[in-house]
Amino acid sequence: MIKHWLRFMYPFILLLLLCGCWNRVEMNEIGVISATAVDWKDGKWIVSYQLVIPQAISSHSGSSSRSEAPVNVFSTEGASIRQAIGEASREMSRKLYFAHNQIVVVSESAARKGISAILEIYMRNPDAREMVSMFITKGSSRKLIEQLLPIEKIPGNAIQRLIENEAGNNSLYPDMTLYRVLLDLLGPEQATGIPELTIAGADEPLNSLESLKTTSTKSKIRLGNLAVIQGDQLKSWLSQEDAAGLMWLTDEVGRVTIGFDCSKEQNGPKNSAAIVSKATTKHKPELSADGRVTMRVTVKANGSLLEYACPHKLTEPEIVKQIERRIAEEIEAEMMKSWHAVQRIETDIVGFGTVVNRAYPKQWKAMRTEWNQNLTDLKLEVKVTFNLTRVGFSTRNFKDAQNSE
Amino acid sequence: MFFGKRSKATQQPLSAGTTDASKSDRKTNPFTPSLKTNLDALNQLLGHSSDLSSRSLGSPLAPDITMSILYLGDLVDDTKLNEHVLRPLLSSRLQSDLRSNDLVELIGERVIEIGSTSVSVSLNECADRLLEGYCLLLIQEAACGLLIDIREIKVRQVSEPSAETVVRGAQISFNESISTNLNLLRQILRSPSLHVEEMEVGSETRTQLALIYLDGVASSDTVNTVRSRLQAIQISSVLDSGYIEALIQDKGYTPFPTIKNTERPDAVAGGLLEGQIAIIVDGSPFVLVAPVTFFQQFQSPEDYYIRFDIATFLRLIRYAAFIISMTLPSLYIAVTTFHQEMLPTTLLITLAAQREGIPFPGLVEALMMELTFEILREAGVRMPRAIGPAISIVGALVLGQAAVDAGIVSAGMVIIVSFTAICNFVIPQLNMAIAARLIRFLFMLLAGMFGLMGIIAGVLAVMIHVVRLESFGVPYMSPLAPFSWSRMKDTFIRAPLQKLIKREPHKVFQPDNKQK
Numbered sequence: 001m002i003k004h005w006l007r008f009m010y011p012f013i014l015l016l017l018l019c020g021c022w023n024r025v026e027m028n029e030i031g032v033i034s035a036t037a038v039d040w041k042d043g044k045w046i047v048s049y050q051l052v053i054p055q056a057i058s059s060h061s062g063s064s065s066r067s068e069a070p071v072n073v074f075s076t077e078g079a080s081i082r083q084a085i086g087e088a089s090r091e092m093s094r095k096l097y098f099a100h101n102q103i104v105v106v107s108e109s110a111a112r113k114g115i116s117a118i119l120e121i122y123m124r125n126p127d128a129r130e131m132v133s134m135f136i137t138k139g140s141s142r143k144l145i146e147q148l149l150p151i152e153k154i155p156g157n158a159i160q161r162l163i164e165n166e167a168g169n170n171s172l173y174p175d176m177t178l179y180r181v182l183l184d185l186l187g188p189e190q191a192t193g194i195p196e197l198t199i200a201g202a203d204e205p206l207n208s209l210e211s212l213k214t215t216s217t218k219s220k221i222r223l224g225n226l227a228v229i230q231g232d233q234l235k236s237w238l239s240q241e242d243a244a245g246l247m248w249l250t251d252e253v254g255r256v257t258i259g260f261d262c263s264k265e266q267n268g269p270k271n272s273a274a275i276v277s278k279a280t281t282k283h284k285p286e287l288s289a290d291g292r293v294t295m296r297v298t299v300k301a302n303g304s305l306l307e308y309a310c311p312h313k314l315t316e317p318e319i320v321k322q323i324e325r326r327i328a329e330e331i332e333a334e335m336m337k338s339w340h341a342v343q344r345i346e347t348d349i350v351g352f353g354t355v356v357n358r359a360y361p362k363q364w365k366a367m368r369t370e371w372n373q374n375l376t377d378l379k380l381e382v383k384v385t386f387n388l389t390r391v392g393f394s395t396r397n398f399k400d401a402q403n404s405e
Numbered sequence: 406m407f408f409g410k411r412s413k414a415t416q417q418p419l420s421a422g423t424t425d426a427s428k429s430d431r432k433t434n435p436f437t438p439s440l441k442t443n444l445d446a447l448n449q450l451l452g453h454s455s456d457l458s459s460r461s462l463g464s465p466l467a468p469d470i471t472m473s474i475l476y477l478g479d480l481v482d483d484t485k486l487n488e489h490v491l492r493p494l495l496s497s498r499l500q501s502d503l504r505s506n507d508l509v510e511l512i513g514e515r516v517i518e519i520g521s522t523s524v525s526v527s528l529n530e531c532a533d534r535l536l537e538g539y540c541l542l543l544i545q546e547a548a549c550g551l552l553i554d555i556r557e558i559k560v561r562q563v564s565e566p567s568a569e570t571v572v573r574g575a576q577i578s579f580n581e582s583i584s585t586n587l588n589l590l591r592q593i594l595r596s597p598s599l600h601v602e603e604m605e606v607g608s609e610t611r612t613q614l615a616l617i618y619l620d621g622v623a624s625s626d627t628v629n630t631v632r633s634r635l636q637a638i639q640i641s642s643v644l645d646s647g648y649i650e651a652l653i654q655d656k657g658y659t660p661f662p663t664i665k666n667t668e669r670p671d672a673v674a675g676g677l678l679e680g681q682i683a684i685i686v687d688g689s690p691f692v693l694v695a696p697v698t699f700f701q702q703f704q705s706p707e708d709y710y711i712r713f714d715i716a717t718f719l720r721l722i723r724y725a726a727f728i729i730s731m732t733l734p735s736l737y738i739a740v741t742t743f744h745q746e747m748l749p750t751t752l753l754i755t756l757a758a759q760r761e762g763i764p765f766p767g768l769v770e771a772l773m774m775e776l777t778f779e780i781l782r783e784a785g786v787r788m789p790r791a792i793g794p795a796i797s798i799v800g801a802l803v804l805g806q807a808a809v810d811a812g813i814v815s816a817g818m819v820i821i822v823s824f825t826a827i828c829n830f831v832i833p834q835l836n837m838a839i840a841a842r843l844i845r846f847l848f849m850l851l852a853g854m855f856g857l858m859g860i861i862a863g864v865l866a867v868m869i870h871v872v873r874l875e876s877f878g879v880p881y882m883s884p885l886a887p888f889s890w891s892r893m894k895d896t897f898i899r900a901p902l903q904k905l906i907k908r909e910p911h912k913v914f915q916p917d918n919k920q921k
Binding site for chain 2: 008011023024025026027028030032034052054055057058097099100102127129154157
């Protein structure tokens, strides 16, 4: 009988050995890190951590609201990143817990040195997640994670929500999670763009609860330019204007507001706006006999009118057609502008290499080595169709309605 | 009905004589023609009990013959004794010159105004009947006695069900008397195919029990199994149907009940109509129903009285509550002490803030709170009704609020424990709820030691255990394992009644449903 039971229990005993990452640790023995910043200085990695202080955030019954900062930032340094993290145990009472790390901010100096060290630890270790959003910053990265954000309690969390909100509702930059950075850098082009995180406003950090007690803050966190990474190093920067069309070229657009000129003569300011609610981009590469690649990019988008500054009646189909044409032209212009910028920096951050690789796997091997240098030879043909699905509640501009009576 | 059956049983020894092997040794104690000897012998048999009343009387029926009436004063109905036994005897206008045994028979047939009378020649039988509340008439020179059924059975009024309440449906429950219970059941099922087999268990208590089934609906194999298991019972006393449940259930230890008990006549009738077998035990308001599957214990009779959509919803809630009451504390322990990465960041921060300053590890904290609750619950059942509110206040305020304020336990743990406890009350069968309570502690220990992996191992072990269980030949997890589409209509969901009545009831509990 005992033997029978033992045999019955074997699978369960073996099951208990299976678990890879179990280790009992109480919640009040871990220090939850919500953001990390990586710097390279004097041949050493400097890693800064944003440590969450739970009591300061969760208003616990009994204890009154404490005037304690919600996070604590500190740095350690070492020859390798994990070594620097290991150093932290000399100054921390708790085990650092990276599973809830939301963002990693890399300084320009570290990005120029190469981000492969960071990617390596994220690929190797189970405690760090690939869903962490990555940012590059000019200057010290520690300053970024010291910054408090109004409304939000955990700054690291808030910055991730900021980029998610931006990518979903007004697509300028995609949310570059570590996973996507890895995919891009391991892909055929070995290039990617990572948004820059910057502190705008006065050089006065928002790092105390006192500084949040006013209605307007002296400085704030905002997204800046786009850092272009080639291989594993920072190669150059693209301005927001230059980067605006990249999302269209890479089929990343979620929702985005487009300004356009509605006048018939097309000479006025871009004082009307439409929102794109759905957009798809299709790539079709064509390899000609002389080895030149023509990339045909077709964009289909639809959206609704948000703001209209012209006196035309929107009940007339021609007017709607004209608006659609204007918006399509705007989108096309943005795409071409970004494309020229990509050609200028000779880095294929739009992933055309992958597209060509898929369509012409044999020829790609020959093209691959010189691909980024030969981007100028690539001919881009863009075709945008925009479909205005709604014009909103009114069919006339307000001023026009006022004048007609 | 019950009395009719009963008198048949009393006649049995007369007709069957001494062929009844089991009692033959006690039957070798016959009457003698001497009244005094007989009285002494009976007094001897009943241990000179002080509540044995005897009275001699002379009847105008046969003025020269001494008669004696014996009864246990606490067990007989005085009115019946006076009005229907003594008065006819004392004021009989019948004259007879019959003597001895013939006179006894004559009195039984023509004088006594009671339905059930019988002549007995065995002193032992007479002693047994006296203990049941019969009175015994002895006559000078007769070597037999006349047993007259004037029992008075103390019965609690039939009342509302206390353990299984429903909003809609009959508000009546069984009581402690087997005859009342059979009466209630017959009132619902007036079918001639409702078979009742009575038997007696317990050498000291001689408890009556009735095996009930619907002939043609219940599988005869199952009926035979139940009957033979009942007959095989060797025990001196049976004080509740729980004894019978423990003695006839399938072999092998399991925390899961394989016999259902209910105090609702409609639930028993429903079970009988589905081919189950009911066992009523005298002295217990809880009637046993078998065979029963895991899923049937989550069904309430009310499921069939209310609309099918809400019945389905409630059923799913009960299953969910069962799973929660078994696993929630262990999941909480596992996630908060092993797998913090599984929680959303804000939830982790909230929970971590609550845990700041708590001196115990999560497992200890959970065990402490669970045990506290179990103690409170047991106190609630045992304590006198009058101090109930006091315990509630102590339980809710002192142990809940104060423990959190004092930083002994975290607020999250209090929520988890109380929600688990409430979920446990949702399960209609108390026995099933008890199984969940016990397994919860096992899971908590596993979670405290091995995290989610431990819980998975525990869940698998429980699953393997339940699919191996059988209740009187019916697989415990049917109709899920072995699977049956047609019976799914009344397992997780309760299909509309039109769909259900197409089901052939007697197919449900055939043991040959078993997968080979």
